[in-house]
Amino acid sequence: MIKYEFENVDADLVSPSDKIKTWLFDPPYNINFKYGKEVKDSMSEEDYVSFIENSVIKMYDNSLSDANLFLIIYSDTAARLLSTIEYTGWELKQWITWIYPSNMGTSKNHLTKAHRAVLWFTKGNPDAYIDSVKQPYRNPNDKRVKKLIESGKKGTNLYDWWEINLRKNVSKGYAGWYNQLPIELVRRIILLTTEKGDWVGDLMAGSGTLMEVGYPLSRNCYLNDIDKRSLSIWKTFEPVTLDRIYSALIDIRQFIPLLPVEEIKC
Numbered sequence: 001m002i003k004y005e006f007e008n009v010d011a012d013l014v015s016p017s018d019k020i021k022t023w024l025f026d027p028p029y030n031i032n033f034k035y036g037k038e039v040k041d042s043m044s045e046e047d048y049v050s051f052i053e054n055s056v057i058k059m060y061d062n063s064l065s066d067a068n069l070f071l072i073i074y075s076d077t078a079a080r081l082l083s084t085i086e087y088t089g090w091e092l093k094q095w096i097t098w099i100y101p102s103n104m105g106t107s108k109n110h111l112t113k114a115h116r117a118v119l120w121f122t123k124g125n126p127d128a129y130i131d132s133v134k135q136p137y138r139n140p141n142d143k144r145v146k147k148l149i150e151s152g153k154k155g156t157n158l159y160d161w162w163e164i165n166l167r168k169n170v171s172k173g174y175a176g177w178y179n180q181l182p183i184e185l186v187r188r189i190i191l192l193t194t195e196k197g198d199w200v201g202d203l204m205a206g207s208g209t210l211m212e213v214g215y216p217l218s219r220n221c222y223l224n225d226i227d228k229r230s231l232s233i234w235k236t237f238e239p240v241t242l243d244r245i246y247s248a249l250i251d252i253r254q255f256i257p258l259l260p261v262e263e264i265k266c
């Protein structure tokens, strides 16, 4: 059995920093949410904008020349951040809306918030694998559609809005982390933009949904989070081949060493 240690610190070791094909970016939303003690989710607007800006610059500098970035955030915040992000070099390819049923935060003044923006940015000209994720035909009994199904077609292209339930404590793999992303959301992002053997990365990985989904799909993964408790969850994903996983536990505002893990045989 292989155990692995994610906390190895030797910045000179080979890093995958120029290999990341797709970044997942699911940051705190600056709404005074209670994360671990290391995270302050109540910055001034100016500080928050520069926090996001610096993060996406790091991702831009540490990715392939043809790469993708998916930012998951409330749409009003996305609208405010968009020009800042595009100024860093990332180009908006598509604004996807993720919708989900919710009864959280109901109010007498506002409609219930039940969607987020998934902003798909690109650097260079990465391939998109649109056929890798399909949705079922809406009218399978239509004559034309029947023919398509008979010819082996599995469905039609995804829309730019995705209805996917939030990950709750009854969901598969729920680890009790803050705002754990749904598996299906991450699966779509990975399949639409990467192939087997590509590197995917998440600098604020939390419970490590990117690795939970990406590793079984034969993607190589880089994870980071400032909150060291995330490590104990990442370690539950087995089996893991060490040369396919890199990780760190740092505050990304400081630096971005992309470090190999250490193998410990027992």
Ligand SMILES: C[S@@+](CC[C@H](N)C(=O)[O-])C[C@H]1O[C@@H](n2cnc3c(N)ncnc32)[C@H](O)[C@@H]1O
Residues within 6 Å of the ligand: 026, 027, 028, 035, 036, 039, 177, 178, 179, 180, 181, 203, 204, 205, 206, 207, 208, 209, 210, 224, 225, 226, 227, 250, 251, 252, 253
């Ligand atoms: C919304 S959660 C990510 C959840 C994750 N996508 C998942 O599916 O579990 C945001 C994460 O950002 C981390 N974080 C916040 N500030 C950070 C920083 N400066 N550097 C690194 N990680 C940070 C938090 O600890 C938290 O785990």
